Amino acid sequence: MHYCYSGFSLRSNVELPELPLGAEDAEGQLTFTAGVEAVEVPGQWNQLWRGQGGSSILTRNHGSGVAMRFDDSIDFFVDCARWIVSTASPLSYDVRQLLFDQVLPRVLNQRGHLMLHASAVGTRRGTILVVGDSGVGKSTLAAYLHSTGLEMHTDDGVRLLVEPDGGVSAIPNYRSLRLHADAANAIFGDRNSLADETDDEKRQYVDHSGSVRPSAKTVSAIVVIEPDASTREFKTMRLGQREAMVAILSQLFVLDGATTSATIKNFLGTADIVRRVPVFALRYTRSFESLPRIAAALDSELWM
Numbered sequence: 001m002h003y004c005y006s007g008f009s010l011r012s013n014v015e016l017p018e019l020p021l022g023a024e025d026a027e028g029q030l031t032f033t034a035g036v037e038a039v040e041v042p043g044q045w046n047q048l049w050r051g052q053g054g055s056s057i058l059t060r061n062h063g064s065g066v067a068m069r070f071d072d073s074i075d076f077f078v079d080c081a082r083w084i085v086s087t088a089s090p091l092s093y094d095v096r097q098l099l100f101d102q103v104l105p106r107v108l109n110q111r112g113h114l115m116l117h118a119s120a121v122g123t124r125r126g127t128i129l130v131v132g133d134s135g136v137g138k139s140t141l142a143a144y145l146h147s148t149g150l151e152m153h154t155d156d157g158v159r160l161l162v163e164p165d166g167g168v169s170a171i172p173n174y175r176s177l178r179l180h181a182d183a184a185n186a187i188f189g190d191r192n193s194l195a196d197e198t199d200d201e202k203r204q205y206v207d208h209s210g211s212v213r214p215s216a217k218t219v220s221a222i223v224v225i226e227p228d229a230s231t232r233e234f235k236t237m238r239l240g241q242r243e244a245m246v247a248i249l250s251q252l253f254v255l256d257g258a259t260t261s262a263t264i265k266n267f268l269g270t271a272d273i274v275r276r277v278p279v280f281a282l283r284y285t286r287s288f289e290s291l292p293r294i295a296a297a298l299d300s301e302l303w304m
Contacts, residue, residue, distance in 0.1 A: 004213045005030065005104055006115075006159045006173040014091050018100065019174050020213045030107065031084040032099065038088035039077040041067040057102065059255075066255055068103060076103050078255065080110060100174060101156045105253035110262055114160040114269040115253040118222075120170055122151035126220025127170055128302065129158065131251050136225045137286050140183045144291040145298075147187050152177055153217060157253065160273055161216065168277045172214035186288040221302050222248070222279045234290075234297045235283040244279035245270050 003010045004022030012032045045058040048068075058069040064081040074095055076087045085103055089095050105115040119130040119142035128145075130138045139155040146152035154172035161169045179187070224239070224247045239247065248270045254262075280302070284294055 004174075005100070006108060006113075006157075007171045007214070007216075008108070010104070016096060016099075018096060018176065022213060029083070030104065031082070033084065033086045034089075034091045034095075036086045036088055038075065039065070039067065039086070041065075041077070045069060068106075070098050070102070074098060078103070078107055078110075080107075080255075083107065083111065097178075100176075102253075105157050105173060106255035108159065109253050109266070110255040110259070112262055112265050114266065114273070115173075116158050116160055116170075116248065117156070117251040117253060118158055118170075119155045120153035120158050120172055120217065121145045122153060122217060123220065123302075125302075127153065127217040128298075129170060129219060129222045130225065131222055131247065132225035133251075138225060139177065139179055140187070140286075140288075141225070141291065141294065143177055143179055143183065143187050145295055146177070148295060153214065160219075160269070162269075162272055162276065163216075166276065168219040168273055169216035170219050171216050175214055183288070187291070219277050222273075222277055223282050223298070223302070224248075224279060226281050226283050234294050236297070236301050237281045239279045239281055241271075241274050243281075244274040247279065247281070248274060 001012050001015065002022050003012060003016050003019035005019055009022050009029045010016075010019065010032060011029060012034075014032075014034045016032075039062075041060045041062040043060050043062070045060055047056060048059045049057040055071055058072075060067040064079065066078045066080065068076045068078065074087070074089050076085055076099070078085050085099070085107060087095060087099075105117075109115045116129065116131065119138040121128050121130070121142050130142050132138050142152065142155055152175075153170075154175055155177045157173040158170035159173065161171065163169050222244075223236075249266065252266055252270070254266070284290060
């Protein structure tokens, strides 16, 4: 089976219902195989990322490949020579989400693509990317903007491109919107439809997938959420190029053991992006009650 992910063809030996069907394309193909024999990778695990609540990503390099371990329980192996991702873990909902939201964007970055951890919402003047650390409220803010009538492109990741005309486009990795139950109920109320309910510790999926393949969207602004508990009022400030680069670089998906060429491309690509697209810092006290005021202020300041 072939699926479409971030504009690329993804061949899989199992069904991936969250992704639209696709076909082989000229840009290059990724392969995913599930239920294969685990690849034994000797050596010490290195910590790539640790999030709130003890979540972690560990990696081990092995020849031309990288092993990835999530929360000490789910393993993937990336063959960087043939661009094959495999796992011995049963293909559960959690495994699929790790594949889409963590593994594949890092693999594409290793191949030289600029993969940004961001939500994307379409406005009348172009697409706004909402950037920030996991748990900072990207999906919640994007979901509220979507509830006001704006188009929801994705809640977790995009591939950035500089177009021949000098503009910047973002290709959503896949159409998605996942929220905690309290956020989904507060924003959508009776319109909320949970397609895949998990336990209370995990995010729940609000059905926004579909058969439409994500296409390139023109980026009009990037908003970096910087929560500050002492900030009672909505504050936004345009960042200088240096500050904008630091903010964007910190939110790129990177595979451990990235090649020098990929690292250089990340730096140069980010520098090019912030020269072409305004980047704003957003600070506010997080609460569902504040979302209408924040959306109105964003509309005024960013001309959504």
